[in-house]
Structure formats: structure tokens, C-alpha cells
Amino acid sequence: MPSLKLQYQVDGTDFTRAGEASSSVKKNLRKLGMPADIIRKVSICLYEGEINMVIHADGGVIDVLVYPDRIEMILADTGKGIADIDKAMQEGWSTAPDEVRSLGFGAGMGLPNMKKYSDEMRIESTVGVGTTVYMTVRTGASQSA
Amino acid sequence: MTPIEFAEKYGLTVSSPGEGDSREIGGVYCCDLLSMVMGRASENDAFLTVMGNVNTVAVAVLADVSCVILCEGIQLDEPTLEKARAQDVCVLLSPEPTFQVALKLARELGMV
Ligand SMILES: Nc1ncnc2c1ncn2[C@@H]1O[C@H](COP(=O)(O)OP(=O)(O)O)[C@@H](O)[C@H]1O
Ligand SMILES: [Mg+2]
Numbered sequence: 179m180p181s182l183k184l185q186y187q188v189d190g191t192d193f194t195r196a197g198e199a200s201s202s203v204k205k206n207l208r209k210l211g212m213p214a215d216i217i218r219k220v221s222i223c224l225y226e227g228e229i230n231m232v233i234h235a236d237g238g239v240i241d242v243l244v245y246p247d248r249i250e251m252i253l254a255d256t257g258k259g260i261a262d263i264d265k266a267m268q269e270g271w272s273t274a275p276d277e278v279r280s281l282g283f284g285a286g287m288g289l290p291n292m293k294k295y296s297d298e299m300r301i302e303s304t305v306g307v308g309t310t311v312y313m314t315v316r317t318g319a320s321q322s323a
Numbered sequence: 324m325t326p327i328e329f330a331e332k333y334g335l336t337v338s339s340p341g342e343g344d345s346r347e348i349g350g351v352y353c354c355d356l357l358s359m360v361m362g363r364a365s366e367n368d369a370f371l372t373v374m375g376n377v378n379t380v381a382v383a384v385l386a387d388v389s390c391v392i393l394c395e396g397i398q399l400d401e402p403t404l405e406k407a408r409a410q411d412v413c414v415l416l417s418p419e420p421t422f423q424v425a426l427k428l429a430r431e432l433g434m435v
Contacts (some may be wrong), residue, residue, distance in 0.1 A: 197381030201410065204385065214366065214387065221385035222361050229358075229378075281328040282357035282374040302339075 179261065182206065182244035184220050188228055188256075190237025193281070199240050200224040210244065212317065217297040217317045220249055227253040227311055233278050234258065235309065248297075249315045256308040279320040324348055324431050326369065326390035326413045335392070335426055336416040339404060343413030346389040351428045353421050357382045364388055369428055371421045377403045383412045390414065394421040 184206060186199035200221055207217045224240065230237045235257020243250040260266045267289050273283025293299050296313040301308040326343035327333065337343065349367030354360050355374040360382050364370055370388040372379060375397040383391045390413035393399065399407065399414060407414045417424050429435045 194377045197378065197385065200385055201381065218366060218385075218387055221387075225361060225381065225385045226358065231357060281376055281378055282355060283378065285358045286354045287356070287358035287362055294362060 180245050182210065184240075184242040184244075186240040186242075188231045188237040188240060188255075190232055190255075191236060193232055193278070194260070196223055196229050196232045199228055200278075202243075203242050207244070207249075216315060216317050220251070222295045223251075223292045223313050223315065224251060226292050227251070227313070229283055230288050230311075231255050231257070233274055233283065238308075239261075248317055251296075251313045251315075252303040252310065253313075254308065254310040259305040259307055259309055260301065261305050263303060266301075293303040326392075326415060329369075329428065329431065332431075333417075335424075337413075338393075338416050339407040339412060339414040339420055341390070341407065341411040341413035343390055343415075346413070348389050348428065348432065351425050351432070351434075352388070353425055367386045371424055371428075373397050373421065375399050375403070377406055379403075380407045380410065380412055380414075383407075384410050391400060392417060392424055394419060394424050 180304035204221050238255030241252040269290045270286040272284050272286035278284040297316045298314040300312045330337050334423045348369045352364040353371040353400040355372050364386045367389045369390050371392045373395050375393050394417050396418045410411045
């Protein structure tokens, strides 16, 4: 049983609001007294995922489950999907429009960052149906519940 | 050195004080690609950029940098500034190029 469950609806139309879910998770983890490096890893994973849901899909739902020994993140959207996941995982590969690039994103580093900062990551995607990204960050020593 | 001390010494404008008088600048990271900043900036870095939009503030919060220094005279618009203030992000403004600001920080931090 997770000790904390958080869920967020990500608005796919408002790029300026991307980051609200990640910021809220960060605050919650701080309140739980999580170590700063764990919070940073989770924040980076979630923010990149959140940005992707806004840029490449039409928003979606983020679930964050805090367990004694790990934090699980599930980001599900019903956007256009990813045709070639291996390619998408490559640093620098991006289909982001210029308008997104001019705001400092779309460098093709989001998925690689998520991979780097999570301990486990898995992507399920079907073109035309949607994408679900699963990430886990381990918190090391299992605390007593 | 704290971001506010740096601003006072070199005449930078404090646009949002945030936690700028309680955090120490631990290093310097210069970049305008926000995903690169997310992945590579270290906690407590001073983050130097010319990218002044609302996502800059989100990245500063999530990457946990000690301050954002907007170089080349770039300003934040009012809603973005409000966000920075609400989230306690220290934002400083400099008319100088990124490199010049970084050089001053490097000297202060004993890197050169
Ligand atoms: N949730 C998603 N839905 C559809 N496509 C996605 C999603 N996330 C990533 N992609 C695809 O994978 C590519 C690489 O993603 P990423 O590494 O985050 O780089 P960027 O977002 O900068 O393009 C994107 O350009 C896009 O084509
Ligand atoms: Mg991305």
C-alpha cells in the first residue's frame, strides 16, 4: 500500500501551466521529509514528462505513488503516440514545433533526462491511442510505515 | 556568497528576492535550453540565461538552483514575475552578456 497517492490532470492547452503538477509533488515530498536528491530526481522526471504531455499529447493524467522504498510515477495520455520508442529515446531526436523550441524546449532531451534520473523507466505507446510512461525512483533504505 | 550579496556587490537588479538571502551560490550553470538545464544544472547553482519565460521559473524550482540571473537586459513579464515571487525563486537581472556575469561569479567562487 502506498503511503501517499497523488493525482493530477495536466491541461494540454496551456504550456505556461506545465510544471504545476511537478511543483506540487515536490512540495508534498518535502513535507514528507524526503532527501533533496530524491526530490530532485522525481521533479526532473515529472517535469519532463509533464512537458511532453503538453507538447506532444493533449494533456493527460499523472499518478504519483509514494511507497516506503520507492516513488512510482505513471503518466498517461491519449495523444498521438510514439511510433518508434527507441528513436524517441535518443538524445536530440525531437518532433517539437519551432514555437516550443523558441521557449527553450524541444531539444530532444526530455526522455533521456527521464531515463537518467529514474531508476526504472518503461514506455507503452500506440500510435493514435496514446502513451503511458512508468518511472520509478528508489528512495533507498525502506522507512518504517 | 548569497545571490543577494552578489547582486549588491555588482549592481544587479533584484527582480524577485525569493530565498536569495538565505541560500549560498554553489556553482554556475549557463544555458538557454531548459531541458539541458533540467538535466545538467546542479542544486544551488546560479542559473544564467537569456530565456525569460514562465518555464524558466519552473525549471529553477525543480532543478533547485539558488537563483536565476537573466542576462543581456532580458526581463520577466509580470505574470512570470508573480510566479517567481510566489515560489520563492530569486531572480536577478543584468544588462551584461552571460559570459561577463559568469566570470564575476567564477571569481567570487574562487574558480579562476
Ligand atoms: N507523451 C508523448 N506523446 C507523443 N509523443 C511523445 C510523447 N513524449 C515524447 N514523444 C515523442 O518523443 C520525442 C522525444 O521526446 P523528448 O526526448 O522529450 O524530446 P522533446 O520533447 O524535446 O522533443 C518527441 O519529440 C515526440 O516525438
Ligand atoms: Mg520533451
